[in-house]
Amino acid sequence: MALLRRTGYVNLSLGRCLEGHVNVVRLVELYGTPEQRRAFAQTLKSGILAGIWVTDGTPPVIIRQENGHYRLTGVKGFASGVKQVSLALITATNPQGHSIMLLAPTTEADRRRPGPGTLTGMQASGTGGYDFTDVIIPPDHLLGSTGDYLRQPEFSAGAWRGSAVALGAMDRLVDLFRQELLERGRAANPHQLYRIGEALILQKTAAMWVEQAAKAAYAPRMKPDDVVATVNLARLAVERAALELITIVQRSLGLSAFVKGKAVEQVMRDLMTYLRQPAPDEALTDAAAWFLDHDWPEDGL
Known part of the structure; x- marks a missing residue:
């Protein structure tokens, strides 16, 4: 991870x-x-x-x-x-x-x-x-054997790895965001401080979800359906946090965040493309259906 x-x-x-x-x-x-x-x-x-x-x-x-x-x-x-x-x-x-x-x-x-x-x-x-x-x-x-690639829980559980990579890009984006505000002398502005705080919450939230998903993927006692549902929720939580972070950075830095070739613009462009993983709606509704009548699998971790 x-x-x-x-x-x-x-x-x-x-x-x-x-x-x-x-x-x-x-x-x-x-x-x-x-x-x-x-x-x-x-x-x-x-x-x-x-x-x-x-x-x-x-x-x-x-x-x-x-x-x-x-x-x-x-x-x-x-x-x-x-x-x-x-x-x-x-x-x-x-x-x-x-x-x-x-x-x-x-x-x-x-x-x-x-x-x-x-x-x-x-x-x-x-x-x-x-x-x-x-x-x-x-x-x-x-x-x-035939059909092994789509076999659960591994087929869905492996998504935690992509979420970990996306989390790394979020880490970089937060660092670039903070650095630019400091260089501009804008970090003490209360509105920018609010956005920095929001960004840090999103970063930490994504990190906790990735850790939860990684543990679930290798939990020997967890039911396969619990693993799949947990990792699917984590994948979508990281996606949502990353997209919200991008919006905050763009709003804070203004047009400078859209200058092609700048590190912050490159990271955001790559991250938005990277996050486009298949069937997000299905992943969310399947996980919701599972946890509708199952408790969170704390014991399995």
Whole structure:
């Protein structure tokens, strides 16, 4: 948690790539065979960056068995760090329509494709596409069983890592906010002090939620549905706090917060893009439905 938070402070794009790398390590740990875990650990010792690319491009990635191996066709889009990642955990659909995870090499430059377009923020994450057509995968690179990627609670619980990275960006934004007010000689203004106080409350609130979510994700006695609901609430609490913080900083610093190229503008632009995670409404209503007739799982932590 501390590593992800600190990396998000330094650079959100770097934090995104590190979070993806850690996600791959976690999934191999959970679903890999002992031989796969040992082989993957050895690969990581060479210093490679792993990535997790699960969003399909056009056409989607399909996997078919062929002569004792597996052949892929299709493209993955929204591939973070497409020029830096050497090994990607991807999902592919088999002829029966089931999704399976696998580890695939991603070092061929001529397979790289343009991304979805120029994003408002997070441009340094190097998001692009990768064409896996005719890539041959040995059987021992298939990970787990069909449907494991979406298996709960891990599928939702892993969101705590992204929240930790976002929290790091909030830390940076608060520091830049305070620094600029001090440099302008405006920090003693009562209205600015009010906003600083509000910003600190949001920062600490997000930090407590991230810690709660991280503990829930690894709590051995907590029910899976408790884990999912807790992490979903944490994810949305951090998003809400971050967006409120951005509004406070913009109101306090005025037009200087919108000068492209300034550190404060860069952090806010990246953070607003980073926070756009899928299905926020569903995550909130599912968590609310669970806690409607279940108590908060304090004992599980």
